Amino acid sequence: MSEYKGAIVTGSSRGIGSVTAQLLAEQGIGVVINYRAKAPRANKIVAAIEEKGGKAVAVGADLTTVEGPQALVDAAIENFGSLDVLVLNASGGMETTLGENYALRLNRDAQVAMLQAALPKLSEGGRIVFVTSHQAHFIHEVSTMDAYDAVAKSKRAGEDALREFIPQLAEKGIKFVVVSGDMIEGTITATLLNRVEPGAIEARREAAGKLYSVEEFGAEVAKMVFADVESGHTELVGGAEDFLKQAGK
Template sequence: MSIAGRIALVTGGSRGIGAETARLLAAEGATVFVNYREKRRRADRVVGEIAHAGGTAVAVRADLTDPAEVAAMIEQIRDRAGRLDLVVLNASGGLERDRAAGYALRLNRDAQVSLVEAALPLLPPSGRIVFVTSHEAHFHESRLGYDVYEPVAASKRAGEDALRERIPALAAREISLVVVSGDMIEGTITPTLLERANPGAIEARRAEAGALPTIAEFASEVVAAASAAVPSGYTVYVGGADYLAGVTGVSSAAGGADRQR
């Protein structure tokens, strides 16, 4: 499967890992719908950068926790492209101060599943869904994490589990799911928030795990996962060799390696 010519949606594409994933997908020849919630200028900037580099992208607004906005976004994609070959479920949240209790679960589990359901009519056979998550979330049940990140980790793991439950139904339509899980990523907002609550957390993680993956490295693994010839349910691990010690089927403990769950 090649990326060129594919129609892709990247949720939370206005900044960080999502923005870089959108740029890399477009550089490989995909038409990219860059979803954002409220940072329109940032999303427009990503779209502008892609166009400047010769690629094709469109900014599409939707708060993923709002079914009407998701439906309108899918409609917009259908009108412009007619189909959707790839959905990168990158948008995430739950550390925001102004959100009601249960918001993390609504966004990181319920909204992920609802988006997949809403996108299904546009996904052809060989369509792919990539769920982006963190080691803190993926290994939530087996390893203690930071208190401040707990609601996000728990809800993202719940989201991953809910998506995995849909693998058989997706397989019936020849659509596959790949999970990409990463260590703390250098240069993103989440470690900065963790650092505020736990001064020294980033340095401690570097001391424990070595160099942390960068946004560019993580995003390139997400893009590779979008076209990799792997079975549905496959997990790509990026960084964090210490997390992987108990994972079955691990062939190498080097950071950035990619392995079966």
């Protein structure tokens, strides 16, 4: 079982976040399940964790608001007595109803705000994991689909902004790790991109050889919570060879 007691997984009422949260709970970590609007879905994840003897609490919080990140931190401390792990999984930007700058507000500004809210309470020796995509991580060297370009650039801006905290995190022995994956089968982003550009998923599957499922990628994210790696490490999960080649690395 893990020495960590409490974790926040943003955007964890479904998909990769929910898989990650449930795997952390299996390691004995109390998990804050974060949702923006769908409380029943989040409560279902909490129930699934508790049925297996784990600990979890569902907290509705919009990370783009002033009070959202702090609400998650408070919930971790109140329910589990400590905050040791922060998994920055929530992302978006392909929505058309949430304002012109929503991608940047969520994928950069809200990520920084979440880290800043968590940092005073994060335990020494804790871990922060940022979840991204190869399309975003390599966006400065490898172009992506037009429909995803703004989102990819905003996620890379978020990654860059978070990396600037590494020296400050090191003062508390907190490691920062990035997990980058290819298109993930079954995610909303992949479905939307395939709708905008039919054949996009199949093209990535051919280039990568295999696309991970939500369950498989969630397991890789959870694994990096405990992995013995240097702070600032980027874990490239599946199908990165063609990105590395195009990026000249």
